[in-house]
Amino acid sequence: MRNIPASWEEEFATPGAPSSRVRSLPVAKTNAWVESRPSGEMCEQIREIAKEAAVWFVDNGKDGAHEYMGGVVWGLVKDAHSGHSGLASALEIVRRSFLSEAGPRRKGAGTAASEFDRSLRDAVSKVVGLSSVPSSECSCASVAGWEIPRASESEEERERRLETKVNAEADRLEIARRARQRIAAASWVPPTDTGSLAAQFAADRPPPEYFVEDLLMTGQNALLIAQYKVGKTTLLGNLAKAAVDGTKFLDKKVSLPKGRTVAYMNLEVGEGQFVEWLRDMDIEHPERMHVLHLRGDGLPLPDPTVEDFYVEYLRERNVSLWIVDPLAAAFEGENNSNSEMGMWVKSLDRIKKRAGVSEMVMAAHTGNSEEASTRAVGASRQMGWADVFWVYRHGAGLTSGRNSRSTSTRPRARCTSIWREELGLTGNFSRQLDVRSTVWLSRRRL
Secondary structure, three states: OOOOOHHHHHHHOOOOOOOOOOOOOOHHHHHHHHHHOOOOOOEHHHHHHHHHHHHHHHHHOOOOHHHHHHHHHHHHHHHHHOOOOOHHHHHHHHHHHHHHHOHHHOOOHHHHHHHHHHHHHHHHHHHHOOOOOOOOOOOOOEOOOOOOOOOOOOHHHHHHHHHHHHHHHHHHHHHHHHHHHHHHHHOOOOOOOOOOHHHHHHOOOOOOOEEEOOOEEOOOEEEEEEOOOOOHHHHHHHHHHHHHHOOEEOOEEEOOOOOOEEEEEEOOOOHHHHHHHHHHOOOOOHHHEEEEEOOOOOOOOOOHHHHHHHHHHHHHOOEEEEEEEOHHHHOOOOOOOHHHHHHHHHHHHHHHHHHOOOEEEEEEEEOOOOOOOOOEOOOOHHHHHOOEEEEEEOHHHHOOOOOHHHHHOOOEOOEEEEEEEEOOOOOOOOOOOOOOOEEEEEEEOO
């Protein structure tokens, strides 16, 4: 409620205000009380309240209209109880403004009229119960000849008013667009020109290498896509262990360069529980693994301060593999906004580049249906960010009794199934994986 005169705003919040439950007067007695108040032209105070209310309903429509109307009616009734004149005229102005501007946008004028009448009966019931004696004296000057502003504006006036608001909204959107451009440009650096394609063909460059044999090439981003609570953290924990201990992951060689480390950002599991899970995995070289526990915090990117923090954190620890678990807890924007997701994943890539991180693996949730079980929920931009999809499923849990092998070969846009085998994971985790669980690791194709 805004612009309520201070003289009665405080009273509205007291036990004597309409918010306290009392038995409303009948309509006849309510009307009789209103007619008993000083009549004639509206006094200056009553006029200002009615005028401000009429303007407010035009500007705000139905948003907060009921609460505001109730406060205005209570204020007018209180002032009339104190002797101010013109209550009936002011109530008529407020009623017409409320019905005209808020009524069509609510459940119809009939509902709006009932709301107004009920608020008036409640307000009058309150003042009737007050111990003070109604006054019939008003020291305000009467004001004649005033009409409801804008309530009956012409079509031309309405168009001018709306055009003003449209221009203001256009300015706001343009400011937001320029701000996004400025933020994007702030981190831009000119790309390195490596010459024509012929020059690049002729360059002496080593053949592509794999960080995880056959599954993740050096420098790539992987999105681990799985349903809720099927064991994403178990799988990623095994990946981290294989990297720092030099063992195999799903029977595939993992090549973490000498002197480099792994950073695991845990955003879903409590710190104590997560540390015990990792302890159960018998990691031989825990000094090569750095874990940040960020449950409840997220990664509020692309904020420059946050970017700088993680660049410094990853660079100081000489991180090569960066694991984020899961995306749903890390991303703090609108879940289905491709523009917000796009800025967020670009920020991740900037951090990787500045910090010298080579590979990144991030867990993402899928939907619950069979059709949605191979795609991450939310904005599609996250799928575009990944070079590789690792689609992880419970074979028995999602095939509804059908041969699970049949689901591993069905075609999916831009993806081809390239590898599948039963999992052999370590760690005494609280949720044991079904031995029939399978993982599909798919490489995107152009």
